[in-house]
Amino acid sequence: MPIDPIELSRELIAFNTINPPGNELGCIRHLEKLLAGAGLETSLQEFAPDRANLIARIGGRGRKPPLCFTGHVDTVPLVNAPWSVDPFAGEIVDGKMYGRGSTDMKCGVAAFVAAIANMAGQLEGTSGAVLAITAGEEIGCEGAFHLARSGILGRAGAIVVAEPTSNVALVGHKGALWLRLTLKGVTAHGSMPHLGVNAAFKAARAITALESFQFNVAPHPYLGSPTLNVGTVRAGLNVNSVPDLAEIGIDIRSIPGLDHSRIQEHLKAELGDEVSMEPIVDVGAVWTDPSAPWIKDVYGVVGEVTGQDAGAEPQTAPYFTDASALTPALGGPPTIILGPGEAAKAHQTDEYCSVQRIREATEIYTRIAERWVGQG
Secondary structure (H helix, E strand, O other): OOOOHHHHHHHHHOOOOEOOOOOOHHHHHHHHHHHHHOOOEEEEEEEEOOEEEEEEEEOOOOOOOOEEEEEEOOEOOOOOOOOOOOOOOOOEEOOEEEOOOHHHHHHHHHHHHHHHHHOHHHHOOOOOEEEEEEOOOOOOOHHHHHHHHHOOOOOOOEEEEOOOOOOOOEOEEOEEEEEEEEEEOEOOEOOOHHHOEOHHHHHHHHHHHHHOOOOOOOOEOOOEOOEEEEEEEEEOOOOOEOOOEEEEEEEEEEOOOOOHHHHHHHHHHHHOOOEEEEEEEEEOOEEOOOOOHHHHHHHHHHHHHHOOOOOOOOOOEOOOOOHHHHHHHOOOOOEEEOOOOOHHHOOOOOOEEEHHHHHHHHHHHHHHHHHHHHOO
16 A cells, blocks of 8 residues: 555654654654565664664666665754644644644655655666665754764765755755854852953953954855854853853854864864864755756756746755765765755744645655656
8 A cells, every 4th residue: 555645744743753862763663664564675773772763775776876865753842832733643734734843854754755665666676766764863963974984875876855945956055063162260259250260251252253253265156155153152150159161152054165174273273272172063064066967857856746947046955954974975976955844844833844745745756766767
């Protein structure tokens, strides 16, 4: 019996995979059972208790590498604002499927799983497809980097990342370098600050330097310029003591060609030796030339299914994806970000995904795969 992407979306939403802690294993095993039942060769890769990635393959014959589809099953927390619906029920109201992870990105995963499982017979004996379904994306692509380090992925000829794009084909995204800066002082009583060294004052000087920091690189024609944001500042335990420790959290978004190690070297030179620096998230930018033949093919498929002029102006994603880890690991193939979710609803209360877009995405993925294996 064919897999219904709408019903599968609801099944995936029912798994509580909020990260942290994740606990994606149950959801991953559910997908493994479905894909194995459809005839795909599956491999479950556990990397922590109750956490695992899933690789599923079909075809893989001939010289042409397979087409890769990828998506993650972990979600962000519910946040404080109350939901008007059960966040784990996949309730459909006015053509919208509600639930945590619906838009980001369980409905995208359901769409490509249904597409490939339902056409498995067509893919046998061809270059085929590989599905890389990951855990731990939301806090730095943890699962995808585990796959990349494992060496089991092989190569792919092209990659579809089913993140939320409202079924618009996007050709890249900025990288992310999140850093924790630490400054140390010497504590003392607040009435005798001259006996201490105030780490908060050191942090203030560092923040002033960060405000005027320049990357000194030309902007990317579509991704724009790199950015730096000071997101967190912490110092002191009580008002009547000199703080002996301060921490600054910064979020840098990079562009292709801007090496993250060079950014850190530049920052150290600007801030001085008193500042220690620790990467929290380190994921590179992703970019594919929109004139690449396969990208044009994808634009054509999206236009056929949705009616949009997909290639009128190349577009990019504002967020990072598992492609930061998987695209290099799979040999650097052309990569498209394309999924049914609504990017503006990601991480929101009452998150939803359009049911129509789930069906459109399933058809888009099916046609992309058909063209891939039909071309050799």
